[in-house]
Amino acid sequence: MALAALGTVVLDCPDPHALAGFYAEVLGGTVEDQGDWVDLKLPGGATPLAFQAAPGFVPPRWPAPDASQQFHLDLSVEDLDAAEKAVLALGATVLEAEDRTRTFRVYADPAGHPFCLCAC
Structure with missing residues (x-):
């Protein structure tokens, strides 16, 4: 229990x-x-x-080995490209863009909290 x-x-x-x-x-x-x-x-x-x-x-920094990000949200999506386009239009920013072949992508919301879009 x-x-x-x-x-x-x-x-x-x-x-x-x-x-x-x-x-x-x-x-x-x-x-x-x-x-x-x-x-x-x-x-x-x-x-x-x-x-x-x-x-x-003060928003967390990504990646920052000398400063804790505290936590991040993983958001499951059907289509990474379409979801990325939508969150960027809403004000998100890309935090990691180097490997487009992964099953997740890392962003910051408008206040700077990191979150990931994850392929389901």
């Missing part, structure tokens, strides 16, 4: 509403704005994301 269940994944950021909107476009779901805290309820009962205003937020 588990001691706890994962309730929500929370990302600190300078603009919670904007970052929730980015992930709502990528993942779907419903944005529930509560000011400095914004929830993204995901379809199918998936673990929700939340976005919290963090004054002085």
Whole structure:
């Protein structure tokens, strides 16, 4: 028996509403704005994301062996090329582009959090 269940994944950021909107476009779901805290309820009962205003937020660096990235999200997609085009149009930036033959690609969301698009 588990001691706890994962309730929500929370990302600190300078603009919670904007970052929730980015992930709502990528993942779907419903944005529930509560000011400095914004929830993204995901379809199918998936673990929700939340976005919290963090004054002085400093985004993680990728790759940076001298600084921890803390965590990243792996997002499963059917078509890597189409998903890449879509996330770049929404404001993501490429973090690793050297090997286009891999089954994943690394990006940063508009606040600088790393995430991967992974072929399913």
